[in-house]
Each structure stands twice: as C-alpha cells, then as structure tokens.
Amino acid sequence: MKITFPYMGSPYMYEKLFTLLGHEVITPPKPSQKTVDYGVKYSPEFACFPLKVILGTYLEALELGADTIVTSGGNGPCRAGYYGEAQKKILRNMGYDVEFIIFDEPKKDIKGFMDNVMKIKGKSSWAQVIRTVKIVYDMAKSMDKIEKIVETKRAYECNKGEFTKAWHEITEEYRRIESSEDVKKVERKAIERLNSIKICEVPEKEKIRIGIVGEIYVVMEPSINGNIEEVLNAYGAEVERSHYISEWIDFNLIPLPSYKEKEHKILKKGEKYIEIIIGGHAKQSVGAIIDFMERGFDGVIHLKPFGCLPELVSQSVIDKIMREYDYPILSLSIDEQMAIANVLTRIEAFLDVIKLKKHRKKIAR
Amino acid sequence: MKIGIPKALMYYFYYPFWKTLFESLGFEVVTSDDTSKSILDIGVKEAVAEICVPMKVYTGHVLNLLDKSVDYIYIPRFVSLRKGIFMCPKFMGLPDMIKGLFDGIENKILTHNIVSKSTDISEFHNYTVFIDKLGVSRKDLKNALKKARDKWLEFRTLNKQGYDINELLTSDKPKKYEGDITIGLIGYVYNVYDRFVNMDLLNVFRKLNIKVVTFDMMEERIIQRQLKKFKKNMFWEFTNMLLGTAYEFMERDDIDGIIHITAFGCGPDSIVEPFLTIDSEKHKKPFMTLRIDEQTGESHVITRVEAFTDLIRIKKYKAEKTVEGVI
Numbered sequence: 184m185k186i187t188f189p190y191m192g193s194p195y196m197y198e199k200l201f202t203l204l205g206h207e208v209i210t211p212p213k214p215s216q217k218t219v220d221y222g223v224k225y226s227p228e229f230a231c232f233p234l235k236v237i238l239g240t241y242l243e244a245l246e247l248g249a250d251t252i253v254t255s256g257g258n259g260p261c262r263a264g265y266y267g268e269a270q271k272k273i274l275r276n277m278g279y280d281v282e283f284i285i286f287d288e289p290k291k292d293i294k295g296f297m298d299n300v301m302k303i304k305g306k307s308s309w310a311q312v313i314r315t316v317k318i319v320y321d322m323a324k325s326m327d328k329i330e331k332i333v334e335t336k337r338a339y340e341c342n343k344g345e346f347t348k349a350w351h352e353i354t355e356e357y358r359r360i361e362s363s364e365d366v367k368k369v370e371r372k373a374i375e376r377l378n379s380i381k382i383c384e385v386p387e388k389e390k391i392r393i394g395i396v397g398e399i400y401v402v403m404e405p406s407i408n409g410n411i412e413e414v415l416n417a418y419g420a421e422v423e424r425s426h427y428i429s430e431w432i433d434f435n436l437i438p439l440p441s442y443k444e445k446e447h448k449i450l451k452k453g454e455k456y457i458e459i460i461i462g463g464h465a466k467q468s469v470g471a472i473i474d475f476m477e478r479g480f481d482g483v484i485h486l487k488p489f490g491c492l493p494e495l496v497s498q499s500v501i502d503k504i505m506r507e508y509d510y511p512i513l514s515l516s517i518d519e520q521m522a523i524a525n526v527l528t529r530i531e532a533f534l535d536v537i538k539l540k541k542h543r544k545k546i547a548r
Numbered sequence: 549m550k551i552g553i554p555k556a557l558m559y560y561f562y563y564p565f566w567k568t569l570f571e572s573l574g575f576e577v578v579t580s581d582d583t584s585k586s587i588l589d590i591g592v593k594e595a596v597a598e599i600c601v602p603m604k605v606y607t608g609h610v611l612n613l614l615d616k617s618v619d620y621i622y623i624p625r626f627v628s629l630r631k632g633i634f635m636c637p638k639f640m641g642l643p644d645m646i647k648g649l650f651d652g653i654e655n656k657i658l659t660h661n662i663v664s665k666s667t668d669i670s671e672f673h674n675y676t677v678f679i680d681k682l683g684v685s686r687k688d689l690k691n692a693l694k695k696a697r698d699k700w701l702e703f704r705t706l707n708k709q710g711y712d713i714n715e716l717l718t719s720d721k722p723k724k725y726e727g728d729i730t731i732g733l734i735g736y737v738y739n740v741y742d743r744f745v746n747m748d749l750l751n752v753f754r755k756l757n758i759k760v761v762t763f764d765m766m767e768e769r770i771i772q773r774q775l776k777k778f779k780k781n782m783f784w785e786f787t788n789m790l791l792g793t794a795y796e797f798m799e800r801d802d803i804d805g806i807i808h809i810t811a812f813g814c815g816p817d818s819i820v821e822p823f824l825t826i827d828s829e830k831h832k833k834p835f836m837t838l839r840i841d842e843q844t845g846e847s848h849v850i851t852r853v854e855a856f857t858d859l860i861r862i863k864k865y866k867a868e869k870t871v872e873g874v875i
C-alpha cells in the first residue's frame with residue numbers, strides 16, 4: 184500500500200502520520216502548473232477548482248507510484264463531500280486501479296469509518312496510534328503557531344525574502360521530527376531563528392492588518408492563491424487567515440466542547456447574515472469578517488473558487504457588510520484562468536484604499 | 549394581505565401547495581410575471597455575477613414582485629427534504645442572499661426553514677412562524693396545510709402519470725404528448741419548465757414529435773431504488789433525484805436517449821456529470837448535455853436537439869429494419 188493524500192497547506196503532517204504508522208508514503212508534489220493542467224483536463228469543466236487541483240495532485244502521485252488515496256469525505260453539505268466519489272469514478276474510468284480510503288463522518292457510517300481506521304492503523308499497536316496522533320497534532324499546532332509569527336513579522340523584514348527562506352527551512356526541520364519532544368525543540372529553535380531576523384519596525388499607527396477568509400482550500404494552499412500572504416506581507420501588511428489546520432482539527436475531530444469554542448464564536452458572528460450552515464465555510468467566512476473587523480483589522484480579503492456555491496452566498500451578503508460598516512473587503516475568485524498580474528493590481532488598489540482611509544482617520548483625529 | 553410568490557425555482561414544484569395554503573388562510577396570492585428578458589436582465593444586474601442563471605432569474609422575479617405592491621414576498625429556506633440530505637447551498641442561503649442584495653427588504657420577506665422527511669413539505673412544525681407573523685390560528689394553519697397537501701398530492705399524481713408541470717400549472721385540461729422517440733430529460737424543474745430560460749425546450753421536442761420524460765414524472769420509489777446503488781448519496785436532494793432518474797433511464801429500453809439540461813455554473817450538476825457521461829456510455833445510451841445561460845440563443849438549442857435526435861432516429865429505424873428483415 185503506497186499512500187498519498189490531497190495537498191493543502193503543508194503536507195508534512197500527513198506524511199508524518201502515515202510514515203510513523205509504518206506505511207510507505209508518496210508525498211504529492213506541491214501543486215504546480217502541471218497539476219492544474221492535469222486536473223483541468225480530466226475534471227468536469229464546471230467542477231470547483233479545488234476538485235480539479237486535487238485530481239491533478241492524485242494523478243501526479245499515481246505517476247510516482249501511489250496506489251492508495253486517503254482523504255476526508257468532508258462533512259458537507261457541499262460538493263467536497265462528494266469529491267472522493269467523483270474522483271474515484273474519473274480515475275477508474277481512466278484505467279487507474281486505485282484504492283480510495285475516504286473518511287466520512289463516523290456518525291453516519293461507523294462501520295465504514297472503523298474499517299478505514301483499521302486500514303490506516305495497519306500493523307501498529309493502538310498505543311502507537313495514539314502516540315502518533317498526539318505527535319502529529321502537536322506538530323500541527325506548533326507549525327501553525329510559527330506560521331502565524333511569519334505572517335505577521337514578514338511584513339517588516341528589512342531584507343526581502345529572509346522570513347520565507349527561514350520558514351522553508353523550519354518546515355524541513357519539522358519534517359524530521361520523531362516525537363513530541365522533537366516538536367518542542369524545533370519550535371524553540373524556530374522562534375530563535377525568526378527572532379534573529381532583522382526587522383524594520385513601523386509605528387503602530389501605520390501598521391496594516393489584513394484578514395483572509397473564504398473557502399478552506401484556496402485560503403490554505405498558497406500555490407493556488409498566488410501566494411497571497413507573501414504578496415500582502417511584501418506590501419507591508421500583516422496577515423491572518425480564517426483557517427489553520429490545527430483549528431480545523433480542533434473543531435472537526437476533537438470531541439471536546441472547549442476545543443470548539445473559537446469556531447462557535449465565529450459562527451455566531453455570521454448568524455446575522457447567514458442564518459444556518461449552508462455548506463462549505465460560508466457562514467464561517469462571514470463570521471470571520473465580522474471578527475476581523477471587531478479586532479481592528481484594516482480590511483479583509485475573501486477568497487473563493489470560481490463558482491463556489493456557498494461562497495457565492497457569502498459574496499451576496501459581503502456587499503451589504505461593506506455598505507453597513509464602510510469596511511474594505513476584496514472578493515477574489517480563483518480558478519485556472521486567474522491572471523496573477525490582474526490580481527496583484529487589485530490587491531495593490533485595495534491596499535491603497537486602506538492606506539488612504541487610515542490617513543484620513545489620522546487627520547480627523 | 550397580498551403574498552407574492554416568485555415564479556422561479558421551486559415555484560414549479562410547489563406552487564399548487566403554496567397557492568392553496570395561503571388562499572385557505574385568507575390571503576391573496578400574487579405571482580410574478582412569466583420570466584422575460586426584462587426580468588432576467590434585472591436579475592443579471594443585481595445578483596452576484598458568477599451565480600447560476602436560475603438564481604439570477606429568481607432575483608429578477610423578487611424585484612418584479614416588489615413592483616406589484618405585495619405585503620410579503622414568500623422566500624422559504626429549503627434546508628432538507630430527507631433526513632441527512634440537504635439542498636444546494638444556494639437554496640439553503642436563499643433568504644440571506646436576497647437580504648444581502650437589497651437593503652431594507654427584510655420586512656418584506658416571509659421566510660421559514662423547511663426541514664422535511666420527504667418532498668411532502670406539509671409538516672406543521674415548519675410553519676409555526678406564520679402564527680405570529682401572519683396572525684393565523686394553529687387550527688386554521690393545520691387545516692390549510694392539510695388542504696394544501698391534498699392539492700399538491702393531486703398535482704403530483706397527475707405529474708407522475710406523465711403530464712408535464714407546465715400543462716398542469718397553466719391549463720384546465722392538461723394534455724399528454726406522445727412521439728415516435730422518447731427522450732429522458734434530466735434537469736431541475738426550473739430549468740425544464742421555465743420557457744424563457746430554456747428557449748421553450750418542451751415545445752421544441754413537441755414540434756419534432758418527441759416524447760419527453762422528466763424526473764418529476766417518476767415514482768419516488770423507483771428513484772430511491774436506483775440510488776441504493778450508490779454507497780453514498782449526494783448532499784442535495786434534487787440532485788439525487790436527477791441521478792436516480794438518469795440511471796433508471798439508462799436501463800430502460802423505451803428511453804431512446806438522455807439529455808441533461810443544466811445551468812451554466814451549476815455546482816451540483818458538475819459532480820453528477822462524470823457519472824452520467826461515463827455510465828450512459830457504458831449502457832450505450834445516447835447522451836447529451838445542454839447548457840443554458842443568460843445568453844443562450846434559441847437557434848443553438850434547436851440545432852443541438854435536432855442533431856442529437858436525428859441521430860437517434862436513424863439508429864432506431866435502422867435497428868427496426870434489421871429486426872424486420874430477420875423476421
């Protein structure tokens with residue numbers, strides 16, 4: 184069994200999970216033009232962009248020898264919940280004899296869920312499984328913590344590129360960990376490393392903070408969203424996302440209420456505009472916009488795959504939020520036809536508006 | 549009091565229910581006009597650019613109703629029509645979307661959640677908001693729901709006997725149409741029955757002497773039986789119905805070909821698509837996708853349908869000839 188999985192954010196946690204459980208792992212390559220081309224070629228034309236890119240990723244991993252795909256069925260109600268089934272149909276039709284291990288919500292099909300767990304457990308003992316899960320969870324938490332520092336401080340680096348370089352090296356360090364102690368060690372070193380990078384501070388009043396919200400895949404995968412965080416940082420803006428993998432785990436996989444508080448708070452904030460959960464992360468997106476606004480962020484960028492069903496509903500209410508609060512929000516649609524140059528111009532213009540607004544405020548004071 | 553019902557989306561499936569419900573409660577029911585260029589244009593202008601045509605059309609109908617000085621526009625939130633299965637996210641967020649698009653429309657909207665065990669949406673608990681908002685008694689509401697249900701079931705029975713929904717909604721003496729070949733038409737009611745949006749597709753078939761069968765004409769249990777083949781159902785109920793119907797069509801000898809009519813940018817249909825294309829080929833059933841959007845021209849639809857059905861006819865008669873020859 185040679186396992187592969189979708190690529191979203193850093194792949195090293197999944198890689199670690201399966202490796203520590205004794206499986207052979209084919210880590211998929213970072214999505215590139217080739218991935219997109221593959222995905223677009225073999226997916227239905229109107230499939231959402233994440234489905235296409237993930238299909239492209241699978242095809243690349245299959246070329247590298249993978250024969251088993253592990254993925255989550257998503258808790259819907261949106262298309263992602265059926266990605267696995269649709270992709271299986273497409274790949275089988277192309278002649279690939281590939282096994283899919285699709286994790287669906289245990290409450291719907293506990294037997295299927297346990298069957299899958301046993302497949303992943305393999306020959307490991309339960310003690311090993313628990314230990315592994317703990318290590319990977321610690322790793323996810325820790326990596327998110329470091330990434331948040333990068334997304335903030337990179338805006339002020341004196342020498343362009345230092346933080347990005349450091350971040351890449353740090354992730355490679357994480358890739359090598361074997362235990363929770365290692366995670367702590369790597370984290371300590373990472374913080375030291377980041378602290379040593381020269382910062383050209385900006386007065387507090389002039390700092391720009393941007394929140395990024397939207398559909399989880401395009402928010403989390405920089406190779407698909409035009410490296411938007413790096414771009415914003417390079418323009419001197421701090422960034423925070425509405426999705427981090429460790430928070431996703433907290434909300435979706437850990438059955439303890441205290442781990443779900445943050446997400447519930449965000450959902451609550453979205454309620455005025457989208458009453459119920461309609462699929463994907465639409466309600467979270469709107470809630471996160473309000474949250475960023477309340478926390479004093481200067482503006483929000485809303486990312487969605489072109490034609491994304493739930494995020495189109497969010498977009499319909501975003502205009503209203505902008506009017507109501509006079510708050511800058513930029514909605515960007517992402518697909519294979521997105522022209523980076525065009526996006527850059529829009530981001531630049533967006534930041535200009537924000538700067539102007541800030542400036543006016545300063546004068547008014 | 550005047551209640552406005554947009555002639556779009558679920559209008560085509562539930563109008564008899566809604567009309568009876570509100571009229572039994574003593575309200576006047578007003579519908580928007582038939583979809584027209586101006587309704588579509590308004591929708592296109594006001595709705596989010598990327599959204600599917602049916603949602604743009606709906607937006608246009610809402611505005612059309614505002615001009616008719618109704619007291620309320622009825623925009624229910626369809627959440628679920630079967631346990632664990634939902635609706636397209638756009639239905640689930642429909643009232644939010646309309647509120648988001650137009651400032652100050654909140655007080656004009658009559659909405660409530662529909663969470664039902666089946667497509668029969670008459671369960672009382674869904675409508676309790678009416679008691680306060682419309683000032684009706686529980687008893688009257690219960691009675692009205694029962695009447696509405698009866699009316700709707702009557703409509704559905706005829707529908708399942710093969711009368712198309714437009715016939716049933718517009719004519720006192722509905723007719724059935726036959727033809728020398730039969731096409732299984734897969735599509736949501738608002739794509740199949742909105743004559744403006746689909747360039748009067750049903751009429752195109754009629755002129756070509758083609759009989760049409762749609763998902764709404766199918767018995768639910770047949771659809772459900774087909775759906776059992778899938779390990780996992782899709783999240784959206786009407787999409788499931790299309791899928792089940794399509795597999796039934798693939799297996800039935802009296803269906804000569806399948807046409808999938810879908811709106812440009814429809815998300816759920818994009819997931820159905822690989823299943824339909826791959827498996828109709830396996831079943832050797834001619835299959836075609838007809839995509840409609842705000843710019844679709846009549847000639848485009850006619851040409852494609854003609855080309856597709858011509859081929860089917862040639863094949864069919866050739867096959868019949870050979871059979872005769874053998875005899």
Ligand code: SF4
Nearest residue numbers: 231261263463491492
């Ligand atoms: S949330 Fe958007 S991208 Fe995700 S499955 Fe739904 S439509 Fe596709």
Ligand code: SF4
Nearest residue numbers: 600636638811814815
């Ligand atoms: S099912 Fe398709 S056509 Fe219908 S509302 Fe949803 S996206 Fe639009």
